[in-house]
Amino acid sequence: MRADRPGPTRTESATWARVGRRFRAPLLLLQFPPEVAFGFLGRVLPTHEPIELSIEAHRIPARQALDLLHGARSVANAELVAGGGTDASELEVERSSAEELGRLVARRTQELWKVGVRLTAIADARPRVEAVRSRLSERLGALGFRVRIPRYEVARALAPAAPGESVPRPSGYWQMLPTDGLAALFPFSDESIVEPHGILVGLALADASPVFLDRWQHASQSWGLFGTTGSGKTFAAGLYLLRSRWLRPGLEVIVLDPLGEFAGLVRALGGTPIELGAGGARLNPLDPATTGGDRAEKASRVGAMLRAAFPSLTDEEGASLDAATSRLFERGGPEPTFHDLTDEVSRGPTVPPRLGSLLEPFRSGSLRSVDGPTNVDPDDPLVSVGFRGVPDEHMAFHLSYVLDWAYGRLRKRPGPKLLIVDESHLLLRHGATADFLDRVVRHVRHFGAGLLLLSQSPEDFLARPAGRGVLRNLYATAFLRLPEVSEAARAFFGLTGPEAEWLPHARLPREAGYAESLWRIGELHLPLALIASSPEFELLSRTLGSPAEGEPGAARTGAL
Numbered sequence: 001m002r003a004d005r006p007g008p009t010r011t012e013s014a015t016w017a018r019v020g021r022r023f024r025a026p027l028l029l030l031q032f033p034p035e036v037a038f039g040f041l042g043r044v045l046p047t048h049e050p051i052e053l054s055i056e057a058h059r060i061p062a063r064q065a066l067d068l069l070h071g072a073r074s075v076a077n078a079e080l081v082a083g084g085g086t087d088a089s090e091l092e093v094e095r096s097s098a099e100e101l102g103r104l105v106a107r108r109t110q111e112l113w114k115v116g117v118r119l120t121a122i123a124d125a126r127p128r129v130e131a132v133r134s135r136l137s138e139r140l141g142a143l144g145f146r147v148r149i150p151r152y153e154v155a156r157a158l159a160p161a162a163p164g165e166s167v168p169r170p171s172g173y174w175q176m177l178p179t180d181g182l183a184a185l186f187p188f189s190d191e192s193i194v195e196p197h198g199i200l201v202g203l204a205l206a207d208a209s210p211v212f213l214d215r216w217q218h219a220s221q222s223w224g225l226f227g228t229t230g231s232g233k234t235f236a237a238g239l240y241l242l243r244s245r246w247l248r249p250g251l252e253v254i255v256l257d258p259l260g261e262f263a264g265l266v267r268a269l270g271g272t273p274i275e276l277g278a279g280g281a282r283l284n285p286l287d288p289a290t291t292g293g294d295r296a297e298k299a300s301r302v303g304a305m306l307r308a309a310f311p312s313l314t315d316e317e318g319a320s321l322d323a324a325t326s327r328l329f330e331r332g333g334p335e336p337t338f339h340d341l342t343d344e345v346s347r348g349p350t351v352p353p354r355l356g357s358l359l360e361p362f363r364s365g366s367l368r369s370v371d372g373p374t375n376v377d378p379d380d381p382l383v384s385v386g387f388r389g390v391p392d393e394h395m396a397f398h399l400s401y402v403l404d405w406a407y408g409r410l411r412k413r414p415g416p417k418l419l420i421v422d423e424s425h426l427l428l429r430h431g432a433t434a435d436f437l438d439r440v441v442r443h444v445r446h447f448g449a450g451l452l453l454l455s456q457s458p459e460d461f462l463a464r465p466a467g468r469g470v471l472r473n474l475y476a477t478a479f480l481r482l483p484e485v486s487e488a489a490r491a492f493f494g495l496t497g498p499e500a501e502w503l504p505h506a507r508l509p510r511e512a513g514y515a516e517s518l519w520r521i522g523e524l525h526l527p528l529a530l531i532a533s534s535p536e537f538e539l540l541s542r543t544l545g546s547p548a549e550g551e552p553g554a555a556r557t558g559a560l
Helices: 040-044 062-082 088-106 126-142 154-158 179-185 233-247 263-268 295-309 315-330 338-346 355-359 392-412 424-429 431-447 465-472 487-493 497-505 534-543
Strands: 010-012 017-019 022-031 051-060 112-123 146-148 174-178 199-204 210-213 223-226 252-257 272-275 382-386 417-421 449-455 476-479 515-521 524-530
Touching (some): 022 154, 022 174, 062 112, 112 154, 112 179, 126 146, 199 233, 199 515, 223 233, 233 252, 233 417, 233 515, 233 524, 233 534, 252 392, 263 382, 263 534, 295 315, 295 392, 295 431, 315 338, 315 355, 382 392, 392 417, 392 431, 417 431, 431 449, 431 465, 487 497, 497 515
Parallel strands (some): 223 449, 252 417, 272 382, 417 449
Antiparallel strands (some): 010 017, 022 112, 022 146, 051 112, 112 174, 199 210, 199 524, 476 515, 515 524
């Protein structure tokens, strides 16, 4: 006969146990916050660290449960009458909760359970296992949980459960929870979204279930994609453009493309890429056609554009420009140009001395390419407008008047439409253009249109009231990897501590072959993998910006 092999050696200290080469450090949940979401533990537990979850539950018979709840209500009543040191509001909540739960147990719609929850960090080194447990304790504390390390009770905490009986456990291990409370502890929840006629936006990281969103069935049809360079947001935008067009072949798409990354894809799909300033292509910023011929409305928008072009405008210079612009548009006549506006400024009753020099670039300088009538207005339902070669200091100005042109086009053309604005944070640099972007996001849904805004960080939007207005009007917000998540962003988007900690470590396409993201869709927060099928990957990797720039954003996969 062969002797049984000896089991792994076991060593224990006050706060951890070593089994073989692995250290195990338990942590107990002593008290829960008033409310938790179903499946919350699945989002609390980090995906990059080994942590074992143990849930032990014993059902309490109905008669015994009613006696326990009656006793809890009586104690709370007595303490309220005595006026002890405990906060009266907490006692009132305890009394009403015991009373309500008693009614539910009596009606057999809830049961009472004796529940123990243990989280065990596992690592190959003692400092490592204690560091993992410490971080987990901090995350739980930030969510309102009270936790305890079972000092000198590690063996009892780690002892395996025995079916049908209660094993001796450390003090504070057991909690009384109703059925709903017990169900919330299990880290399995079905939060997948399958909206009819929606596009596939990703696969849930938890179980690879697909998530389909149909932007057109919601009050807001606008989304936001935020992620650092290399996180995959450009590829994701191209992927969603493709899928949207496949589902709706007649969908009109306009891409504001400062870096020129979408021109190849638009051309491959039979659309028209426009490169401003190249080959004589021009969209006249003063063309009243963008406001349906409303010259007064156009005059007010021109003031915002000029403030984006010249951030140093004084109040006096701005007033003179506004007055000259109003006079020019009130006169009627042919389509105004910047040559006409410069002449009108010089005819004003008082001309600030610096104003003529500021406007000279429209005559002979770096902005002369926009001085003249609009000479391009393609009928193609798919158009991109590129800004390569535009100086950084003028990018916000070019974006502002092209956004105005796109807004007018969305308003006058029938059917569903999608406007993609890359590097949208550039419009947040100036109050006037930020306000205009906010107005566009609020109003485009009335024209059957939606926006897809791309930017590196939501912080640029949070810094201005108009930017926060833009974010509030997005139906879906996707975060790919972010360098950091500020407290302001956590509070605004309702991110949990673990979510904020995870985003700077979300896996990049070049690391994992796909991009990891966190989607905020209404009240749901869904961690998704952004995956392309092989045909999608081949088309997008061939036609979007150069892969060497770190923005391809997805991997070759099998057909979905």
